[in-house]
Structures are given as structure tokens and as C-alpha cells.
Amino acid sequence: MEKQNYNYAIVRSFVIWSLIWGLVAVLVGVIVSFQMVEPDLNFPPYLTFGRLRPIHTNAGIYGWGVGVIFATFLYIVQRLCKTPLWSDKLAKFQLYFFNATIIASAVTLLLGYTTSKEYHEMEWPIDVMIVILWVAFGINIIMTILKRKDEQMYISLWYMMASIVGVAILFLVNSAAEPVSLFKSYSAYAGTNDANVEWWFGHNAVAMALTAPPLAMFYYFLPKSTGVPIYSHRLSIIAFWSLIFMYLWTGAHHLLWTPVPDWIQTLAMGFSVMLIAPSWGSVFNGYLSMGGQWHQMRENYLVKFLILGITFYGLQTLQGPMQAIRTFSAFIHYTDWVPAHIHMGTMGWVSMISFASIYFMVPRIWDREVYSIPLANLQFWLILVGQLIWSISLWVAGVLQAGMWNAMNSDGSLTYTFMETMVEMYPYWWARAFGGIIYLVGLIIFIYNIYMTVKKGEPTAVTTATAEGRA
Amino acid sequence: MWEKKPVLLIVLATCAILVGTIVTMVLPFAWVNTEADRIEGVTPYTALQQEGRDVYIREGCNNCHTQTVRPLVSDVLRYGEYSKSGEFVYDRPFLWGSKRTGPDLARLGGKYPDEWHYKHMDSPRAMVPMTNMPDYEWIRDYPLDPQMIQRKMETLDFPYTAEEIKALEGKNEMDAIVAYMQKLGSDIPWREATETTIVGELINPYAEADQATISSWAPLFSDNCAACHGARMEGDIGPELIGEDYDDEILFELIYSGITDGGMPSFSSLGTDKVWKLTNFIRNYKADGDQ
Numbered sequence: 001m002e003k004q005n006y007n008y009a010i011v012r013s014f015v016i017w018s019l020i021w022g023l024v025a026v027l028v029g030v031i032v033s034f035q036m037v038e039p040d041l042n043f044p045p046y047l048t049f050g051r052l053r054p055i056h057t058n059a060g061i062y063g064w065g066v067g068v069i070f071a072t073f074l075y076i077v078q079r080l081c082k083t084p085l086w087s088d089k090l091a092k093f094q095l096y097f098f099n100a101t102i103i104a105s106a107v108t109l110l111l112g113y114t115t116s117k118e119y120h121e122m123e124w125p126i127d128v129m130i131v132i133l134w135v136a137f138g139i140n141i142i143m144t145i146l147k148r149k150d151e152q153m154y155i156s157l158w159y160m161m162a163s164i165v166g167v168a169i170l171f172l173v174n175s176a177a178e179p180v181s182l183f184k185s186y187s188a189y190a191g192t193n194d195a196n197v198e199w200w201f202g203h204n205a206v207a208m209a210l211t212a213p214p215l216a217m218f219y220y221f222l223p224k225s226t227g228v229p230i231y232s233h234r235l236s237i238i239a240f241w242s243l244i245f246m247y248l249w250t251g252a253h254h255l256l257w258t259p260v261p262d263w264i265q266t267l268a269m270g271f272s273v274m275l276i277a278p279s280w281g282s283v284f285n286g287y288l289s290m291g292g293q294w295h296q297m298r299e300n301y302l303v304k305f306l307i308l309g310i311t312f313y314g315l316q317t318l319q320g321p322m323q324a325i326r327t328f329s330a331f332i333h334y335t336d337w338v339p340a341h342i343h344m345g346t347m348g349w350v351s352m353i354s355f356a357s358i359y360f361m362v363p364r365i366w367d368r369e370v371y372s373i374p375l376a377n378l379q380f381w382l383i384l385v386g387q388l389i390w391s392i393s394l395w396v397a398g399v400l401q402a403g404m405w406n407a408m409n410s411d412g413s414l415t416y417t418f419m420e421t422m423v424e425m426y427p428y429w430w431a432r433a434f435g436g437i438i439y440l441v442g443l444i445i446f447i448y449n450i451y452m453t454v455k456k457g458e459p460t461a462v463t464t465a466t467a468e469g470r471a
Numbered sequence: 472m473w474e475k476k477p478v479l480l481i482v483l484a485t486c487a488i489l490v491g492t493i494v495t496m497v498l499p500f501a502w503v504n505t506e507a508d509r510i511e512g513v514t515p516y517t518a519l520q521q522e523g524r525d526v527y528i529r530e531g532c533n534n535c536h537t538q539t540v541r542p543l544v545s546d547v548l549r550y551g552e553y554s555k556s557g558e559f560v561y562d563r564p565f566l567w568g569s570k571r572t573g574p575d576l577a578r579l580g581g582k583y584p585d586e587w588h589y590k591h592m593d594s595p596r597a598m599v600p601m602t603n604m605p606d607y608e609w610i611r612d613y614p615l616d617p618q619m620i621q622r623k624m625e626t627l628d629f630p631y632t633a634e635e636i637k638a639l640e641g642k643n644e645m646d647a648i649v650a651y652m653q654k655l656g657s658d659i660p661w662r663e664a665t666e667t668t669i670v671g672e673l674i675n676p677y678a679e680a681d682q683a684t685i686s687s688w689a690p691l692f693s694d695n696c697a698a699c700h701g702a703r704m705e706g707d708i709g710p711e712l713i714g715e716d717y718d719d720e721i722l723f724e725l726i727y728s729g730i731t732d733g734g735m736p737s738f739s740s741l742g743t744d745k746v747w748k749l750t751n752f753i754r755n756y757k758a759d760g761d762q
């Protein structure tokens with residue numbers, strides 16, 4: 001209908017660039033997983049594990065994750081507000097500046113310009129770029145919402161706005177630093193304070209960048225894909241407000257047993273356990289929306305991605321609170337269990353939802369039918385199996401290592417030296433690298449499928465309009 | 472109502488986000504790093520140490536090494552006294568890390584002699600055969616920039632002298648990172664405080680062990696001692712062990728407690744049984760020298 005007014009060109013560009021940075025993130029991830037088992041694969045000064053690992057994490061979060069956020073938010077906001085973007089020029093600026101920022105990040109990290117703060121390694125000039133980028137994006141989304149045609153704002157829009165505000169606050173506070181030169185600065189906070197600020201940021205970056213946005217996508221694309229609405233509006237209201245209220249208390253669960261004051265740790269532990277409720281509120285809302293529709297798991301590959309995605313979200317938000325309990329943290333923290341947990345969230349939850357969102361949008365923004373559904377199904381299984389091998393091997397490794405770290409002799413001495421415990425990790429690290437390769441193959445198939453859709457897909461003249469009319 | 476008013480939604484969401492933020496992130500500034508946290512003896516980094524810290528940051532050492540010992544039995548036995556808030560007041564940024572691919576380094580200072588660190592950084596696998604730590608020999612090629620380091624010290628407001636800056640000339644990044652590692656966790660005299668005092672008489676439980684049994688303990692020596700004392704006890708960083716003539720009890724105590732200021736680490740974390748095995752292995756090796 002009014003489709004021609006919507007700015008789909010910008011969505012197309014962000015889809016393409018998020019795929020490129022996603023490929024970089026996974027590729028570097030596979031490289032560092034081999035560096036962990038074979039130290040001769042480090043090529044100093046630039047290509048060492050210590051410099052490449054931040055590139056892997058930041059390309060994943062800011063290149064792939066935020067790239068998909070930009071693509072989907074710019075799409076969803078136009079559809080839900082029934083109005084074109086507030087400013088096409090600003091969106092275009094955002095696209096170019098996004099790529100400039102990611103490239104600058106990758107280059108400076110390779111050169112060793114880093115603050116060392118996890119998921120915030122980039123030095124201060126790039127922090128400035130990220131702030132400009134986020135403000136440009138936020139203004140465009142919020143202004144578009146302000147001029148919407150539908151008075152009622154759908155759930156996805158709430159999560160989007162909370163995410164825009166949340167990321168802004170977190171990033172600004174954690175960026176505070178005193179520059180020495182263009183490429184070196186010292187944190188504005190020291191020691192224990194710095195640790196507490198960093199993990200308030202670190203954990204809530206997960207909330208505001210890797211939880212709220214995929215939830216916005218899930219709440220939009222699930223009903224769109226199944227053709228039936230979300231089960232409970234009231235449940236989504238409760239889940240939304242309790243989620244964004246409780247998350248901010250939990251950062252110190254990354255710092256259990258450290259010199260951070262005990263009461264902060266205890267609050268973090270309590271709120272982490274309480275967070276199960278709002279997290280599972282969304283999980284249940286998703287599952288119950290499938291009432292009478294479960295046959296679509298067989299027939300509709302989009303639903304398969306979305307439901308597996310929300311299932312991993314559910315598992316992630318049970319495992320996370322478990323790790324946030326002092327006794328369990330004492331056992332498992334600092335082992336390979338933790339990366340296994342993170343990767344279930346990123347490879348399982350965030351990426352599954354992102355794949356589904358892109359598969360849903362592509363026919364609508366390029367007017368082409370998806371090239372091959374069998375390929376999409378193949379990709380689904382590769383992604384799933386790759387991620388499971390990755391995570392399960394390191395969960396086992398983590399429990400094994402934690403057990404060895406804690407093993408004691410009858411005279412009260414330790415049974416194993418550190419090296420004896422580390423040597424046991426090698427087989428699991430090999431398994432993880434293997435799982436990573438399977439995942440990489442799945443991702444390449446996805447990119448190929450999207451590429452072929454754009455190049456060779458059948459045109460979708462009328463079908464889009466009818467599919468749209470359903471939900 | 473808020474579902475129809477985006478500005479109201481943004482204001483309410485911001486408030487929801489700020490409650491937890493203020494309580495758990497802003498308020499702690501009133502307690503942490505105040506006078507109550509201060510520990511006597513904790514000093515800022517010297518120019519050389521601070522530069523070493525910056526090399527540590529640049530190379531992303533914190534991706535694999537933590538710097539906090541938790542007040543847990545296995546942590547304290549393995550690494551030493553648990554970490555205290557006041558020990559980190561000069562750390563900008565903090566470097567506690569989140570993953571122990573390698574061991575924790577919070578109490579590394581003074582554990583090994585400088586020479587051990589130089590050799591280990593050059594080629595970790597030469598010292599610890601199965602490690603996955605990459606070689607850092609190449610940082611020796613990077614000379615220090617005294618002017619830049621002076622600027623850093625000024626930004627951090629750390630005390631320094633002109634001689635100290637001048638002394639940086641001709642030094643390289645390896646010197647800096649070793650100096651930094653020797654400072655880690657050594658501001659409080661925890662090593663002296665936790666030194667074991669052996670009470671009562673020590674009795675060698677393996678005094679009657681036969682040659683074959685003692686020979687089977689060779690891996691204990693190669694895993695824990697050979698890097699410094701040589702595979703055949705010929706000596707390297709540490710002294711030659713052949714020809715030393717300590718009593719069983721004295722050798723046991725040396726291995727168990729280490730020599731705090733002599734660069735010999737304590738091996739108490741191995742437990743008395745393994746230390747006795749090592750004692751017998753070394754004494755026995757000396758006796759016939761052909762195991």
C-alpha cells in the first residue's frame with residue numbers, strides 16, 4: 001500500500017553490513033580458538049590472542065549485534081508507526097559513521113590501543129564516535145515514534161526506547177577517562193570503583209544491547225511469522241517494567257568474592273535470581289503465543305529460529321542466575337564454563353533471533369522470495385549443532401577444571417598444580433574450535449542464501465501485501 | 472497511558488534504570504577508596520612499573536590472567552593472601568579480569584627472580600612445556616619513551632623524579648613489564664606473614680624407600696624444579712643441586728617454605744607428601760647422579 005514511502009534502502013544496507021561484520025566476528029573467533037590450543041598461531045605484534053580476542057567480542061557486539069539492531073529497528077519503527085523515517089539523511093549518516101566506527105575500532109585494537117575494559121576496549125576517540133552514532137540513531141527512532149500514525153505503541157517500541165536510553169547512560173558513565181594522548185587514556189575511576197562501574201556497564205550492556213533489542217525483534221517478528229498475536233499484553237507489560245528495573249542491580253555478580261563491598265554483591269545475587277521472573281515472562285509469552293500453532297515448527301523455518309532462540313534465552317536466564325549465586329560462583333567463576341554461558345546467549349539467543357529477523361525482512365525489503373528454504377533449514381541445524389558442541393564441551397571443561405582447582409589432599413594441600421589443571425583443557429578446547437567451525441559454515445550458508453536471494457530470488461509482487469495483511 | 476505517550480515512557484524507563492544504578496553503582500563511591508580502605512605500604516607505581524602495566528594492558532594479558540585472589544581456601548592456597556580493596560587504589564583501570572586461562576597474578580610479585588620472568592616471557596614453553604601462552608620475546612625490541620612515560624606519570628598524578636625518568640633511557644618494554652610483575656601484590660608483607668613455621672620434629676616418611684620407587688618421582692622434579700635448576704640439576708636460574716649436602720629436614724623446609732627474599736618460591740601448595748618425595752628424589756639423585 002504505502003510501502004513505497006518507507007525507507008527500505010537503509011535497512012538493506014544495514015543488513016548487508018551487519019552480515020559482513022558478523023562474518024568477521026565469527027572468523028576471528030575461530031582463529032582465537034585455535035590460538036588457544038596452538039600458541040605458534042600467534043603472530044606478534046598484531047595477530048596475538050591478547051589483541052584479537054577484543055576484536056572478536058567487539059565485532060560480535062558492535063558490528064553484528066548493533067548492526068542487526070540498526071537494521072531491524074529502522075524497519076520495525078517504520079512498520080509499527082505506519083510512517084517513513086523522520087530523517088533519511090540522518091539514517092544515511094548513521095550508516096557511513098557506523099562502518100567508519102567499526103573499522104576504526106578494528107584497526108586501533110590491532111595496533112594495541114585498548115582501555116582493557118571488557119566489551120568497552122576501544123580508546124576514547126572511538127568512544128566519542130560511538131556516542132555520536134548512538135545519538136544519531138536514537139534521535140531518528142524517537143522522532144519517528146513521535147510522528148507515528150498509530151496512537152498505541154506496540155511492545156517492541158517500548159523495548160527499543162528503553163534500549164536507546166539504557167545504552168546511552170551505561171556507555172557514557174563507563175567511558176569517563178583522562179586522555180594522555182590520542183590513543184591512550186586512564187580510567188576516571190580507580191581499582192574497586194573502576195571494577196564496579198565496569199561490570200555495572202558490562203552486565204547491563206548485555207541487558208540493553210543483547211536482551212532488550214532481541215526481545216523487541218522477537219515480539220515483532222514472532223506474531224508476524226506465525227500470523228497470530230502475542231498471548232498476553234498484560235504479561236508483556238509486567239515483564240518489560242520488571243526487567244528494566246531489576247537488571248541494573250545485578251552487575252556485581254561478576255565480582256563475587258572480590259574486594260567489592262559485600263552488600264553490593266548480595267544485592268546483585270538477589271536481583272539476579274529475581275530476574276528469572278521477567279525473563280521467563282517473555283519466554284512464556286512466546287511459548288503460549290504458539291498455542292495451536294506448534295505445527296508451524298515443522299512448516300515455517302522462521303518459527304523454528306524464533307522458538308529455539310527464545311528457548312536459549314530461557315536457558316540462559318536460568319543458568320545466569322545460578323552462576324550469580326555466591327557458592328556456585330566460587331566453584332565455576334574464571335573457568336571455561338563462563339564463555340560457554342556467554343556463547344549460548346550470543347550464538348543461541350541473539351543470533352537465532354537475528355537470523356529469523358533478517359529472513360523475515362529480506363523478501364520485504366528486496367521484493368524477492370528467499371532463495372532456498374532447504375538451505376535455511378541446513379543453516380539452522382549447523383548453527384544449532386555448532387553452538388551446542390561449543391557450549392557443552394566448555395561446560396564440561398569448566399566443571400572439570402573447577403573440580404581440579406578445588407581438589408584437596410588429606411593434609412589440606414592442593415591436589416593439582418595450575419598447569420596440571422590447564423593441560424586437561426586441551427581436548428575440550430579442540431572440541432570448541434571444531435564447534436566454532438561448524439557454526440562458521442552455517443553462517444556462510446546464511447550469507448550465501450541472502451546473497452542468492454538478492455541476486456536470483458523470485459520477485460514477490462502480491463505475496464508481501466497479503467502476508468502483511470494477516471497480522 | 473504510557474503506551475500512548477513516548478516521552479512519558481522514556482522518562483519512566485530512565486527512572487527505572489536509574490534506581491539500581493544509583494544504589495549499586497553511584498553510592499559505593501562513598502565507601503570505596505576512602506580513608507577506611509587505605510592500607511599502609513600501598514604505593515603508586517614507579518615510572519618503569521607503570522609503563523610495564525601499560526604494556527600488560529596493550530597486549531591484553533588481562534584476557535587470560537586475573538588479578539584478584541578470592542577469600543576461598545583453594546585460591547589462597549594456590550596464589551596467596553586474598554586481595555583487599557585498598558591494594559588497588561592506584562589501579563587505573565583495574566585489571567581483575569574475568570577468566571583464568573592462565574593463573575592469577577595478583578600475588579606474583581617476589582615469587583620468582585627477575586631472571587625467571589625474562590626467560591619465561593621470551594619463551595613460556597621453555598619453562599612450562601605444556602603452556603599455551605605465546606612468546607613475548609619481541610617486546611624486547613621496543614625501547615621505552617621516557618618523555619611519554621613522564622606525561623603518563625603527570626596525568627596519573629604519581630610521584631616521580633628526574634633521575635627515575637632518565638634511568639628509563641636504554642630500557643625496553645620487557646624490563647618494564649618484569650618490573651610491573653614484581654610489584655604485583657607485594658605492597659603488603661603477606662609472604663612473611665604466611666610463612667610456615669614447622670613445629671615439632673620432621674620425620675622423612677620415605678627414608679626407607681627403594682631406588683625404583685624414588686626414580687618414579689622424576690616427573691615431580693621435571694614439572695616443578697627443572698625450569699630453574701636444570702633437567703639434570705646442573706643449575707640455571709637457581710643453583711646446581713648436585714653436591715649440595717643438606718639434611719632431609721632442612722631440604723624439606725627449603726622446598727616447603729621457599730626462600731622469601733632469595734627468589735625460591737614456596738611449594739607448600741604441593742602438600743607435604745609431594746615435598747617429601749622431591750626431597751628424597753633430590754638427595755638420592757645427588758647420591759648416584761644417574762637417574
